[in-house]
Every structure is written in structure tokens, then in C-alpha cells.
Amino acid sequence: MHKKILALLAAFAVAGCGPAVAAWPDDKPVEVVIGFAPGGGTDVMARKLLPFVEKRLDGKAKFVVLNKPGAGGEIAFTSIARAAPDGYSMGVVNVPGYNFLPMTRKTQYSTDEIRLVARVVEDPGVIVVSAESKFTNLADVVGALRSKPGSVTFGHNGAGTNGHLAIRLFAAAAKVQPNEISYRGTAAQRTDLLGGHLEVGMVSLSEIPELHGSNKGPLRAIAMMSKQRSPQLPGVPTAEEAGVAIVSTAERGFAVPKGVPDDIVNRLEAAIADSVRDPDYIRSSPGDEPVLAFMPGAEWQKRLDDMGQALRPLADELKASEQK
Incomplete structure (x- = not known):
């Protein structure tokens, strides 16, 4: 009788906890x-x-x-x-x-x-600017910041994100002081880049598929933050090739x-x-x-x-x- 009671209790226990997982x-x-x-x-x-x-x-x-x-x-x-x-x-x-x-x-x-x-x-990081930007390459950006610290705005998606860390790595490697602006997402960065309210965006390769292959459109990639050039943006140099040795993914x-x-x-x-x-x-x-x-x-x-x-x-x- 004692064994039967234990068996029944065990069965009820399984029945009580099993369905929630089984039904998932x-x-x-x-x-x-x-x-x-x-x-x-x-x-x-x-x-x-x-x-x-x-x-x-x-x-x-x-x-x-x-x-x-x-x-x-x-x-x-x-x-x-x-x-x-x-x-x-x-x-x-x-x-x-x-x-x-x-x-x-x-x-x-x-x-x-x-x-x-x-x-x-x-997803490797990409440094982008508006197609109408005065900056044609990363050296232009570095030159502007060395001439006047804090004069170029850089967008990222919040403290601690890959874009934010990329800006810090860029600042240390190039010995410059960017003007950091935090956004709630890449879509907001894109809007301000296109509107002329942001000069440089720190985004990821997958977020700019319209540029893959041609690098033509309302935005323009000026550097890849990867060890090698991307097959999707073969004409875009790595940051290291552009004189700033940083990698950010x-x-x-x-x-x-x-x-x-x-x-x-x-x-x-x-x-x-x-x-x-x-x-x-x-x-x-x-x-x-x-x-x-x-x-x-x-x-x-x-x-x-x-x-x-x-x-x-x-x-x-x-x-x-x-x-x-």
C-alpha cells in the first residue's frame, strides 16, 4: 500500500509539471x-x-x-x-x-x-557619411578633428554598443576627439545623416544592403572596421588601410x-x-x-x-x- 501511494504521488507530480513544458x-x-x-x-x-x-x-x-x-x-x-x-x-x-x-x-x-x-x-562595422558629405574618405575626417577637436559629429546606438566602442577605439587610435551623439537605433542615425544633422554614422554591414556592391545611394561607406575588405563593399578600404588600425564587429x-x-x-x-x-x-x-x-x-x-x-x-x- 505504501508503494502504491508513492507511485500515485509521483504520477500526480509529473502530471502537475509536465503539461506546461510538453505544450510549449x-x-x-x-x-x-x-x-x-x-x-x-x-x-x-x-x-x-x-x-x-x-x-x-x-x-x-x-x-x-x-x-x-x-x-x-x-x-x-x-x-x-x-x-x-x-x-x-x-x-x-x-x-x-x-x-x-x-x-x-x-x-x-x-x-x-x-x-x-x-x-x-x-557583423563588421562600417563608417558611413551622407553621399553629399564633404568627407570623401577617413583621412578627411581625421584631418578635420585634428584641426578642430570635437568638430565632427559621430552617431552610435547607445553607451556600450558596438558603434559606441568603435568611436572610442577610433578616437584612441587616431588621437582625436569626436563629438559623440547617442541614438535609439540605426534608423534614427540614418534619418539624421540624410537630413544633414549628423556627419558620421557608425553602423553595421548588414544595415546598409543598398550599398553592397556599388556603394552608391544616399549614404556612402568610407571605411570598413574589419581585418579584410568585404566582398559586399570591395571598393571600400579597411580602417587600417585608411590609416586607423581598428577592428569592430x-x-x-x-x-x-x-x-x-x-x-x-x-x-x-x-x-x-x-x-x-x-x-x-x-x-x-x-x-x-x-x-x-x-x-x-x-x-x-x-x-x-x-x-x-x-x-x-x-x-x-x-x-x-x-x-x-
């Missing part, structure tokens, strides 16, 4: 938080990829994108960390901002509260709150991996195609741990400069 993601939509405004590289990547992920989750999943821009992504990262670990809340994290921000100040989230699911892209991928069951994380990772390789997705997202670089969550976390050691000196320098 059939019974309600999964919210996906984006830390930047609609129209930027992060937002476009997620909105184009997620329908393909839905199909690979038995066609019953439904992802709903929520844009929560501000604080260089911290608002969104905090939302991920504080969400219930039930598989119905996830988000996109942007590296290096995601792991760099907590190094420079007390943030509302900790990377220990978040589990990485999969990296999707590794952005990584984007998906994450969930710590504590989400392994089964759900594994299903998400597998669905994302398969979706990134889908020829239909690749054709539908030409801007992302050159920078697609899938990496499993655990491997990505190890990469970020190693990256943190390299970023620490820059974080300490940033904190010191802000305390002066």
Missing part, C-alpha cells in the same frame, strides 16, 4: 524583446528569421516582437533577465554591448541571469532567462540553426547573408567569456574618463 510552444505566443527601434539591423534580422523558426517548431509556435529601445540595449536585456523561465519570453542580445555594459556600470541585469541560445550573425543572437528547461532551449537552438541555413530565408534577407555566422549558445558563451578579458581594459578606461 502551442498554447500562447512567445514574446521576443528587441533592444532597438524598428528598422535597425537587430529588428530586421529577428522579424525576417523568426517566421522560419516558427515553421520548425511544428508550425504551431507564434513569436511576437516587442521593441524596447533605450540605454544601449539594457532595457531589453533586463526584460529578458526578469522574465519567467517558461520559454514564452526571449530576446535578442547585442554583443559587445550585452557583456560590456555591466563592466562599466551597475546595470539592472547580470549576464549570469541570462542563457544564450544561439548566435546568428557576426557586432554579434547578434537569441537568449532566454536562466532556468528555461533544457528541452526548450535545445529545440530553439536547433530550429534557429536550421532556419539560418534555409535558402528561402537567405534569399529574403540579403543584408544578413554576408554576415550569417551561426554558433550554438554554449560555444557563444565561451566566446563572450574570452571577449570579456579583452574588453576589460577598455571598460576601465571608460569608467576612469567618466569619473574625471
